[in-house]
Amino acid sequence: QSALTQPRSVSGSPGQSVTISCTGTTSDVGVYNYVSWYQQHPGTAPKLMIYDVTKRPSGVPDRFSGSKSGNTASLTISGLQADDEADYYCCSYAGGYTFIFGGGTKLTVL
Amino acid sequence: EVQLVQSGGGLVQPGGSLRLSCEGSGFAFRSFWATWVRQAPGKALEWVANIKQDESDKYYVDSVKGRFTISRENAKNSVYLQMNSLRAEDTAVYYCARKGGSYFGFDVWGQGTMVSVSS
Numbered sequence: 001q002s003a004l005t006q007p008r009s010v011s012g013s014p015g016q017s018v019t020i021s022c023t024g025t026t027s028d029v030g031v032y033n034y035v036s037w038y039q040q041h042p043g044t045a046p047k048l049m050i051y052d053v054t055k056r057p058s059g060v061p062d063r064f065s066g067s068k069s070g071n072t073a074s075l076t077i078s079g080l081q082a083d084d085e086a087d088y089y090c091c092s093y094a095g096g097y098t099f100i101f102g103g104g105t106k107l108t109v110l
Numbered sequence: 111e112v113q114l115v116q117s118g119g120g121l122v123q124p125g126g127s128l129r130l131s132c133e134g135s136g137f138a139f140r141s142f143w144a145t146w147v148r149q150a151p152g153k154a155l156e157w158v159a160n161i162k163q164d165e166s167d168k169y170y171v172d173s174v175k176g177r178f179t180i181s182r183e184n185a186k187n188s189v190y191l192q193m194n195s196l197r198a199e200d201t202a203v204y205y206c207a208r209k210g211g212s213y214f215g216f217d218v219w220g221q222g223t224m225v226s227v228s229s
Binding site: 091 | 145156167213215217219221
Protein backbone atom coordinates (compact mmCIF):
# COMPACT_ATOMS: atom_id res chain seq x y z
CA GLN A 1 0.00 0.00 0.00
CA SER A 2 1.41 3.39 -1.00
CA ALA A 3 1.91 6.18 1.49
CA LEU A 4 -0.70 8.90 1.78
CA THR A 5 0.14 11.91 -0.38
CA GLN A 6 1.27 15.11 1.30
CA PRO A 7 2.96 18.20 -0.19
CA ARG A 8 6.70 18.01 0.41
CA SER A 9 6.82 21.51 1.84
CA VAL A 10 4.68 24.46 2.85
CA SER A 11 5.63 27.82 4.30
CA GLY A 12 4.10 30.83 5.96
CA SER A 13 4.99 33.94 7.91
CA PRO A 14 4.44 34.33 11.65
CA GLY A 15 0.79 34.99 12.39
CA GLN A 16 -0.44 33.54 9.11
CA SER A 17 -2.32 30.31 8.54
CA VAL A 18 -1.19 27.29 6.56
CA THR A 19 -2.99 24.13 5.52
CA ILE A 20 -1.37 20.77 4.86
CA SER A 21 -3.30 18.26 2.79
CA CYS A 22 -3.21 14.48 3.02
CA THR A 23 -4.73 12.49 0.18
CA GLY A 24 -5.54 8.84 0.46
CA THR A 25 -8.00 6.47 -1.14
CA THR A 26 -11.42 4.94 -0.57
CA SER A 27 -9.62 2.22 1.41
CA ASP A 28 -8.26 4.51 4.10
CA VAL A 29 -8.88 8.26 4.45
CA GLY A 30 -12.07 8.11 2.42
CA VAL A 31 -13.78 5.42 4.44
CA TYR A 32 -12.54 5.89 8.01
CA ASN A 33 -12.77 8.95 10.26
CA TYR A 34 -9.51 7.88 11.88
CA VAL A 35 -6.95 10.33 10.56
CA SER A 36 -4.28 11.58 12.94
CA TRP A 37 -1.55 14.19 12.55
CA TYR A 38 1.94 14.27 14.07
CA GLN A 39 4.50 17.02 14.52
CA GLN A 40 8.15 16.02 14.49
CA HIS A 41 11.05 18.32 15.26
CA PRO A 42 14.50 17.19 14.07
CA GLY A 43 15.96 14.38 16.11
CA THR A 44 12.87 13.92 18.27
CA ALA A 45 9.95 11.51 18.45
CA PRO A 46 6.68 12.46 16.77
CA LYS A 47 4.00 14.21 18.80
CA LEU A 48 0.27 13.62 18.33
CA MET A 49 -1.48 16.85 17.33
CA ILE A 50 -4.85 15.68 15.97
CA TYR A 51 -6.71 12.37 16.19
CA ASP A 52 -9.96 11.05 14.74
CA VAL A 53 -9.79 13.76 12.03
CA THR A 54 -10.73 16.75 14.19
CA LYS A 55 -9.90 16.13 17.85
CA ARG A 56 -7.04 17.68 19.77
CA PRO A 57 -5.27 15.92 22.65
CA SER A 58 -5.00 17.81 25.88
CA GLY A 59 -2.22 20.39 25.73
CA VAL A 60 -2.30 20.94 21.96
CA PRO A 61 -3.13 24.58 21.16
CA ASP A 62 -6.43 25.27 19.42
CA ARG A 63 -4.42 26.90 16.64
CA PHE A 64 -4.18 23.36 15.28
CA SER A 65 -7.30 21.99 13.61
CA GLY A 66 -8.17 19.07 11.38
CA SER A 67 -10.80 18.35 8.76
CA LYS A 68 -11.63 15.88 6.03
CA SER A 69 -13.46 15.91 2.73
CA GLY A 70 -13.73 12.74 0.69
CA ASN A 71 -10.32 11.10 0.36
CA THR A 72 -8.40 14.18 1.58
CA ALA A 73 -7.72 15.21 5.15
CA SER A 74 -6.24 18.55 6.11
CA LEU A 75 -4.33 20.07 9.00
CA THR A 76 -4.63 23.82 9.44
CA ILE A 77 -2.28 25.79 11.66
CA SER A 78 -3.37 29.33 12.38
CA GLY A 79 -1.35 32.11 14.01
CA LEU A 80 1.93 30.53 12.90
CA GLN A 81 4.74 30.63 15.43
CA ALA A 82 8.43 29.97 15.00
CA ASP A 83 8.21 26.76 17.01
CA ASP A 84 5.65 25.35 14.57
CA GLU A 85 8.50 24.84 12.10
CA ALA A 86 8.75 21.05 11.89
CA ASP A 87 7.82 18.04 9.80
CA TYR A 88 4.15 17.02 9.84
CA TYR A 89 2.81 13.57 9.09
CA CYS A 90 -0.73 12.37 8.58
CA CYS A 91 -1.75 8.83 9.39
CA SER A 92 -4.91 6.93 8.55
CA TYR A 93 -6.41 3.70 9.75
CA ALA A 94 -6.50 1.37 6.74
CA GLY A 95 -8.65 -1.46 8.04
CA GLY A 96 -7.61 -4.80 9.50
CA TYR A 97 -5.87 -2.97 12.34
CA THR A 98 -3.26 -1.58 9.98
CA PHE A 99 -2.20 2.02 9.54
CA ILE A 100 -0.62 4.08 6.80
CA PHE A 101 1.38 7.29 7.13
CA GLY A 102 1.81 10.14 4.71
CA GLY A 103 5.10 11.08 3.10
CA GLY A 104 5.53 14.05 5.40
CA THR A 105 5.46 17.82 4.92
CA LYS A 106 8.18 20.22 5.97
CA LEU A 107 6.71 23.42 7.37
CA THR A 108 8.95 26.48 7.18
CA VAL A 109 8.07 29.60 9.16
CA LEU A 110 9.52 32.48 7.17
CA GLU B 111 4.95 10.56 34.23
CA VAL B 112 3.54 8.60 31.31
CA GLN B 113 6.42 7.35 29.20
CA LEU B 114 7.85 4.63 27.02
CA VAL B 115 11.56 3.84 27.30
CA GLN B 116 13.24 1.85 24.57
CA SER B 117 16.35 -0.31 24.54
CA GLY B 118 18.11 -2.49 22.03
CA GLY B 119 19.10 -1.60 18.51
CA GLY B 120 22.55 -1.22 16.99
CA LEU B 121 24.53 -2.43 14.01
CA VAL B 122 23.82 -5.84 12.52
CA GLN B 123 24.86 -7.61 9.34
CA PRO B 124 22.34 -8.45 6.60
CA GLY B 125 20.54 -11.64 7.48
CA GLY B 126 21.11 -11.08 11.18
CA SER B 127 18.68 -10.64 14.05
CA LEU B 128 17.96 -8.01 16.65
CA ARG B 129 15.44 -7.55 19.44
CA LEU B 130 14.02 -4.21 20.46
CA SER B 131 12.39 -3.61 23.84
CA CYS B 132 10.05 -0.91 25.08
CA GLU B 133 8.92 -0.48 28.69
CA GLY B 134 5.96 1.63 29.68
CA SER B 135 5.44 3.42 32.96
CA GLY B 136 2.97 5.83 34.50
CA PHE B 137 -0.08 4.18 32.94
CA ALA B 138 -1.95 0.86 32.80
CA PHE B 139 0.19 -0.70 30.10
CA ARG B 140 -1.98 -3.80 29.75
CA SER B 141 -4.97 -1.66 28.75
CA PHE B 142 -3.50 -0.31 25.53
CA TRP B 143 -2.52 -1.51 22.09
CA ALA B 144 1.21 -1.24 21.44
CA THR B 145 2.74 -0.27 18.12
CA TRP B 146 6.09 -0.07 16.39
CA VAL B 147 6.77 2.67 13.83
CA ARG B 148 10.03 3.17 11.94
CA GLN B 149 11.70 5.99 10.07
CA ALA B 150 14.51 5.40 7.60
CA PRO B 151 17.15 8.15 7.50
CA GLY B 152 15.65 11.25 5.91
CA LYS B 153 12.42 9.42 5.15
CA ALA B 154 8.82 9.36 6.34
CA LEU B 155 7.32 7.46 9.22
CA GLU B 156 6.17 3.92 8.46
CA TRP B 157 3.81 1.85 10.60
CA VAL B 158 5.39 -1.56 11.25
CA ALA B 159 3.27 -3.61 13.66
CA ASN B 160 0.47 -3.58 16.25
CA ILE B 161 -0.36 -5.90 19.13
CA LYS B 162 -3.60 -6.05 21.08
CA GLN B 163 -3.77 -5.69 24.84
CA ASP B 164 -3.91 -9.42 25.52
CA GLU B 165 -1.55 -10.41 22.68
CA SER B 166 -4.46 -12.17 20.95
CA ASP B 167 -3.95 -10.34 17.67
CA LYS B 168 -0.90 -9.01 15.89
CA TYR B 169 -0.68 -7.11 12.64
CA TYR B 170 2.25 -6.27 10.37
CA VAL B 171 3.11 -4.18 7.35
CA ASP B 172 3.61 -6.48 4.36
CA SER B 173 7.35 -5.78 4.07
CA VAL B 174 8.13 -7.35 7.47
CA LYS B 175 5.65 -10.23 7.56
CA GLY B 176 7.39 -13.52 8.27
CA ARG B 177 10.56 -11.75 9.46
CA PHE B 178 9.46 -9.57 12.39
CA THR B 179 7.48 -10.63 15.45
CA ILE B 180 5.81 -8.29 17.89
CA SER B 181 5.13 -9.55 21.42
CA ARG B 182 4.45 -8.20 24.87
CA GLU B 183 4.78 -9.08 28.56
CA ASN B 184 2.15 -7.14 30.47
CA ALA B 185 3.64 -8.27 33.78
CA LYS B 186 6.77 -6.34 32.78
CA ASN B 187 4.90 -3.48 31.07
CA SER B 188 6.91 -4.25 27.98
CA VAL B 189 6.53 -4.75 24.26
CA TYR B 190 9.16 -6.26 22.00
CA LEU B 191 10.04 -6.43 18.33
CA GLN B 192 12.05 -9.45 17.25
CA MET B 193 13.61 -8.74 13.89
CA ASN B 194 15.06 -11.62 11.87
CA SER B 195 16.51 -11.88 8.36
CA LEU B 196 17.32 -8.20 8.48
CA ARG B 197 17.89 -6.31 5.24
CA ALA B 198 19.58 -3.03 4.41
CA GLU B 199 16.16 -1.48 3.83
CA ASP B 200 15.24 -2.17 7.48
CA THR B 201 17.79 0.45 8.53
CA ALA B 202 15.80 3.04 10.46
CA VAL B 203 15.02 4.62 13.79
CA TYR B 204 12.39 2.43 15.41
CA TYR B 205 9.82 3.95 17.74
CA CYS B 206 7.41 2.17 20.03
CA ALA B 207 4.13 3.96 20.62
CA ARG B 208 0.88 3.61 22.50
CA LYS B 209 -2.39 3.71 20.62
CA GLY B 210 -4.95 5.88 22.38
CA GLY B 211 -7.39 3.86 24.44
CA SER B 212 -10.58 4.64 22.57
CA TYR B 213 -9.29 6.49 19.57
CA PHE B 214 -7.04 5.98 16.58
CA GLY B 215 -3.97 8.00 17.33
CA PHE B 216 -0.55 7.21 18.81
CA ASP B 217 -0.40 9.43 21.86
CA VAL B 218 2.74 8.31 23.68
CA TRP B 219 6.05 7.58 21.96
CA GLY B 220 9.35 6.10 22.98
CA GLN B 221 12.56 7.99 22.36
CA GLY B 222 13.47 5.89 19.33
CA THR B 223 16.34 3.50 18.75
CA MET B 224 18.57 3.20 15.68
CA VAL B 225 18.87 -0.06 13.80
CA SER B 226 21.57 -0.20 11.13
CA VAL B 227 21.82 -3.17 8.79
CA SER B 228 25.15 -3.20 6.97
CA SER B 229 28.08 -5.46 6.25
